[in-house]
Amino acid sequence: MTDTRTDRPFGLSSFSAEIDPPLDTVRLVDTTMLYAPRSGGVRRYLSSKRAWLAANRPGVRHTLVVPGARDSYDGDGRVSIYAAPLPFGAGYRWPVVKAAWMERLIRQRPDIIEAGDPYTPGLAALRAGDALGVPVVGFCHTDLGKLAALHIGEWAEKPVQKRWAAVYRQFDQAVAPSRFIASRLIEAGVHNAIGLPLGVDTELFHPGRADREGLRRRLGVSSHEKLLVFAGRPAREKRLDVLVAAVERLGAPYKLLFVGAGGGAPISERAISLDYVRDPAELAGILASCDAFVHANDNEPFGLIVLEAMACGLPVVGVAAGGVAESVDGEVGELAARSEPKAFAEAIEALFARDIVAVGAAARRRAVERHGWDAVFRQLCFVYGGLTGRAAFGGVSQAREH
Secondary structure, eight states, X not given: OOOOOOSSOOOGGGSOSOOBSSOOOEEEEEEOSOOOTTOOHHHHHHHHHHHHHHHHOTTEEEEEEEEESSSEEOSSSEEEEEOEEOTTSTTOEEOOOHHHHHHHHHHTOOSEEEESOSSHHHHHHHHHHXXXXXXXXXXXXXXXXXXXXXXXXXXXHHHHHHHHHHHHTTSSEEEESSHHHHHHHHHTTOTTOEEOOOOXXXXXXXXXXXXXXXXXXXXXXXXXXXXXXXXXXXXXXXXXXXXXXXXXXXXXXXXXXXXXXXXXXXOOTTEEEEOOOOXXXXXXXXXXXXXXXXXXXXXXXXXXXXXXXXXXXXXXXXXXXXXXXXXXXXXXXXXXXXXXXXXXXHHHHHHHTSOHHHHHHHHHHHHHHXXXXXXXXXXXXXXXXXXXXBGGXXXXXXHHTO
């Protein structure tokens, strides 16, 4: 295969329209450490991609290589490589040995690899791609510079961002789930980064799954109380403290439900915390049974859960920064000026002063009309086809129709 690595910046328009026939089977391998029993957006993105490829691209064989409790193969395209669990890591594991990971990737005989992180799996993917002469896509799900600033200190942001960019410059194509993250990559020197917003299963995440009375009985919440919900890990960057402080500032009749935070959620008389919900249908039912979704992270790379809430017919209160601001505006919710309690409380009050049913209906329409998985994966296959020249990913004309 022709070497596809280049320092020349390019975007979707630069991919060749010529796809070599015939429609032969090609092997796509996804690899990432951001895949765990209790993980959220990245896991659902990969699961949705796998299902879509099976239904729409029969010439593509998809394999997932991820960390696990032991080396294993599930017989259905998922390869696990042993990695030690991260302390307090909610089931995430940290792969260490790049050589072993690279060897397992090479064994899959991929025609193209997508790496979902810049850590051991991503670095091993680059090595495997070089060894096999196949292209490697780097999907950037996390802004490492911002995370370093939050968890270590502002002094750490620039050196971490420099290393982050150095890794993503090596990929044949850098892809981000939002314009926000794509612009961060470009600013750091990854000039070929493109934004490809993620999608949502609008049949699975549907208002029809609501059982408002049943959920309120379960939680001990009365019918006149306004139930706000956030679903996700209790990580520091999620800013759960801002949500709690905002609801405490508002007082009755507002209540806040955390789904997935468990014992890691801030304690408050106005907050209720549930453990991780593994079944997406159950999660959809909980979301659809609440009054509004709230999300205070001002550096969220994208926020797939926001789209899932919108698909369930929930209006959203977010922050006017980061990836969430690309999905939410005044038509489908409210944006706080800053991620701090007073501004967020004001945004919540502003939402409930409106016709919240109508705003929720608008959120559902937007999720259906703009964020279906089909358009997302057609565009992604356009990227894969342009890098590999393989017909099984579909022609350029197919991608452009959506």
